Amino acid sequence: MSKGAGNTRTGAAGPAASTTAGAVLEISGLTVGVRGEDGERPVVSDLSLTLARGETLCIAGESGSGKSMTALAIMQLLPQPAARISSGKIRLRDMHRGDIDLAVLDERRMRRIRGDRIAMIFQEPMTSLNPVLSIGRQLVESIEAHTDLSRAEARRRAIEALKAVRISEAESRLKQFPHELSGGMRQRVMIAMALALKPDVLIADEPTTALDVTVQGEVLELLRDLQREHGTSIILITHDMGVVAEMADRVVIMRHGRMVEEGTATDIFARPQADYTRELLAAVPRIGTGVGRQKSAEAEMRGSVAVVNDLHVRFDLRGGFFGRVNRRVHAVEGVSFSIAPHETLALVGESGCGKSTTAKALAGLVPYRGDIVIGGCNLAGLGRVERKAVRRDVQMIFQDPYASLDPRMRVGDLVAEPLLIHGIASKEERSQRVAALFERVGLSADQMELYPHEFSGGQRQRICIARALALRPKLIIADESVSALDVSVQARVLDLLKELQREFGIAYLFISHDMAVVENISDRVAVMYLGQIVEMGTRDQVFSNPRHPYTKRLIEAVPVPDPAKRRPRFARLDQEIPSPTRKIGEELPKLALRDVGNGHLVAVS
Numbered sequence: 001m002s003k004g005a006g007n008t009r010t011g012a013a014g015p016a017a018s019t020t021a022g023a024v025l026e027i028s029g030l031t032v033g034v035r036g037e038d039g040e041r042p043v044v045s046d047l048s049l050t051l052a053r054g055e056t057l058c059i060a061g062e063s064g065s066g067k068s069m070t071a072l073a074i075m076q077l078l079p080q081p082a083a084r085i086s087s088g089k090i091r092l093r094d095m096h097r098g099d100i101d102l103a104v105l106d107e108r109r110m111r112r113i114r115g116d117r118i119a120m121i122f123q124e125p126m127t128s129l130n131p132v133l134s135i136g137r138q139l140v141e142s143i144e145a146h147t148d149l150s151r152a153e154a155r156r157r158a159i160e161a162l163k164a165v166r167i168s169e170a171e172s173r174l175k176q177f178p179h180e181l182s183g184g185m186r187q188r189v190m191i192a193m194a195l196a197l198k199p200d201v202l203i204a205d206e207p208t209t210a211l212d213v214t215v216q217g218e219v220l221e222l223l224r225d226l227q228r229e230h231g232t233s234i235i236l237i238t239h240d241m242g243v244v245a246e247m248a249d250r251v252v253i254m255r256h257g258r259m260v261e262e263g264t265a266t267d268i269f270a271r272p273q274a275d276y277t278r279e280l281l282a283a284v285p286r287i288g289t290g291v292g293r294q295k296s297a298e299a300e301m302r303g304s305v306a307v308v309n310d311l312h313v314r315f316d317l318r319g320g321f322f323g324r325v326n327r328r329v330h331a332v333e334g335v336s337f338s339i340a341p342h343e344t345l346a347l348v349g350e351s352g353c354g355k356s357t358t359a360k361a362l363a364g365l366v367p368y369r370g371d372i373v374i375g376g377c378n379l380a381g382l383g384r385v386e387r388k389a390v391r392r393d394v395q396m397i398f399q400d401p402y403a404s405l406d407p408r409m410r411v412g413d414l415v416a417e418p419l420l421i422h423g424i425a426s427k428e429e430r431s432q433r434v435a436a437l438f439e440r441v442g443l444s445a446d447q448m449e450l451y452p453h454e455f456s457g458g459q460r461q462r463i464c465i466a467r468a469l470a471l472r473p474k475l476i477i478a479d480e481s482v483s484a485l486d487v488s489v490q491a492r493v494l495d496l497l498k499e500l501q502r503e504f505g506i507a508y509l510f511i512s513h514d515m516a517v518v519e520n521i522s523d524r525v526a527v528m529y530l531g532q533i534v535e536m537g538t539r540d541q542v543f544s545n546p547r548h549p550y551t552k553r554l555i556e557a558v559p560v561p562d563p564a565k566r567r568p569r570f571a572r573l574d575q576e577i578p579s580p581t582r583k584i585g586e587e588l589p590k591l592a593l594r595d596v597g598n599g600h601l602v603a604v605s
Contacts (some may be wrong), residue, residue: 024233025051025074025201030088030103030256032069042086043069045257051201054227056234058248058265060241060280062486063457066257067237069205074235075120076102076110085470092117092201099491111394116146118197121207125186129178135189136174141195161192166218168579187211191219196232205237209483212350212513213558220247221569239486240286241594242516242559245269246566253277264463265563282490284561285516287543288483304338304373305363305474305507306394311335311370313357319580330580330588332368339475342501346522346539348515350556352580354531355511359477363396374473378539391420395468399480401460405452411463412438412448418470437466441496456491465496472504479511494521515558519543527551531581537600547602 032044044066051057059067062356072078074090090102092113102110114120122128130138130188139158143149149157155174162170165188178186186381187207194202204223208216220243226232236247244251248265253274261274272278313332316325339345347355361368364379364387372379377390395418398404405414415434419425425433435445452460461481468476478497482490498521512518518525525542527535527550535548548554560566582588593601 022052023050024053026091030087031086032073033086034083043257051233054231055249056247058244059252060244060453061254065254067254068205115197118201119194120203121190121194122205125190135176139193143196146197157196159327161196165192201233203235217557228402241561245561245563246559269563283488285520287519304340307373309336309337309371313361313368327581330531333588335533337526339507341505343506343523345512346510346517346518346525353528354480355528359479359511363394392471393474395473396477397464397468397481399408401464407452408448410449415467441466458485460515461493475507477509534603541600
């Protein structure tokens, strides 16, 4: 379809909405089947679409809609032998060499096309990068396989690609292995690998899911640059409708393996035709629509559930011939805040700012210096038994519900485990309490006998919430608890958290890099940068009147789910990312917070 086609179309298949002239990729009648115990079932059904040169086509939908299976079918990377292309054609069009049907291409010929003409950025970088090869070797070998560049020239291009995706100390990163990088850093390496080869078609499967909002903006701008300079066509697969609004020329909405609607980005957002599309857009969190309570600084200090004062967390790093401690990571530096009953304090910032480390210190998972007072008890002065008793009041919900649930245990036993550890109630009473918790989070008591893999991502997160509620805590730490969920599931989980707060008076420490979600759930917001709080205040103070430059940058970087408000360019940083690592004895500059009115605190150097 040509860029800028004005029609919106609903339905699974049918003729293209516009001419295929100038198309670089054409899919017609694609059906992908997966074999199971009950025979073969389609996970993509009769899909037809075209991609024009220089166009960005966004395929949106929830988990299980068939988005990623469509991408894997194009790349001929379907999981074998379970999945196969049952029918349909995938034509890669070339005016000089003729059309190529990728659906029937053998592996030898397909290997030459992958990376060179069609590249893919995968959703989970750790499973895409070879764990036993250095980043440099993987990048250089990928470039050498598809170009005539020498080893030295390929290495130079690899370094340029790493710098382009804002990776600090790019040359030294070449020696590192995937496990030595953060999740966001690994994803940037995958993007660099794709960018380095300048392909005709780039398939990006949730490429910014693991990235902070500011880095996300820069990565999306990189994709635009690639498009402008080389006419690259992009298929962007995402469940983030803000990203869709920012990037898409056209949008395909998928559900249960079928296309339910197709049209220009403007038509899809302004005039959605399918009920499912309307539901999807209604669930998208938007900055400016949040409703939070306003608390004065004096009110918040009375009867606080948790008080953190001058918290420091540092990690020693060893190096040199003798493996001595020669560097130190200043993860958290002098952080102070309090949380009142019924209140949600959001801790926001980019990866590496110290927000998750602060949460782990609060939960007793890392050593720290400073004071953490829970329910009036300072944890620093308590013994092991007393500390365990106080810990009942603090529970945690982690980012990845599947990784935080033991796959060998039934979910009912997982929810009951905290009660068992603390010796609460008899076996029969525990079972009754767990059944009540399941009902409370929107699951049935019958599901207690199932295992984690038998649930969807949203259901697994509900199980984690039920487990966190088992001990009736006063404070729940939600560490990126909805970032891995589809937008509609995310909305339901957030509504559940608000409802539980009203019912039980729980306080939340809500950690996230999604500013739109934060604005919709928080009462107060603390913004962290390099281990320190740079701004703190009520939701309205921080979002309506941000005073610190870093806070402004975070808010400005949030993609707006409205194509009419699309930004022409994303701002780029003109310097390397600062590192919290210092030599022994070298301290980070201490920031002082100044009250600019009504408890709105802003850092001054």
